[in-house]
Amino acid sequence: MPKVSEVCRHVRSKVAGPFWVTVDLMFDGQENYDRYSGSAALNGDAIAAIYGVDATTVSLYPIPSLKVLKISYPRPVPQGSVEERDLHSGQQYAYLLDVDL
Template sequence: MPKLSEVTRHVRSKAAGPFWVSVDVMFDGQENFDRYSASPALSAESIAAVYGVDAATVSLYPIPALKVLKVSYPRKSPQGGVEERDMHSGQQYTYLLDTEL
């Protein structure tokens, strides 16, 4: 089973406002997008388990024309709060890189 990092050209995360994080999974071709963007390993339930949030709050937005899967989920605490460890959410994507598809 390939890992996410092996079938993508780029994965990035960023703040999507003070209460949300967005992860962009950019597949390295149409074939990999078609094969893996709907993988159970990238389902709302799986993403929720990785980030410790409720699956009902995870949103998935496949964008076939760009070969991108956009994932949005709520932060555990607001941006800039006392518990904040990644203010711009730029490191959150790393938790998904070794995900087996």
């Protein structure tokens, strides 16, 4: 089984406001996008389990023309709070790199 890091040319995460994180999976070609963007390993339940959030709060936005799957989920604590460990959410993508598709 390939991993996310093997089928995406770029994976990034970023802050999407003080209460949300967005992860962009930029697939390496149309074939990989078509084959893996709808994978069960990337559905709302799987993302919720990885990030420890409620599955009903996870949003998936497929963008076929760009070969991108955008994933948004709520931050565990508001941006800038005392418990915050990744102020800009720039490291959150790493949890997805080794996910088997």
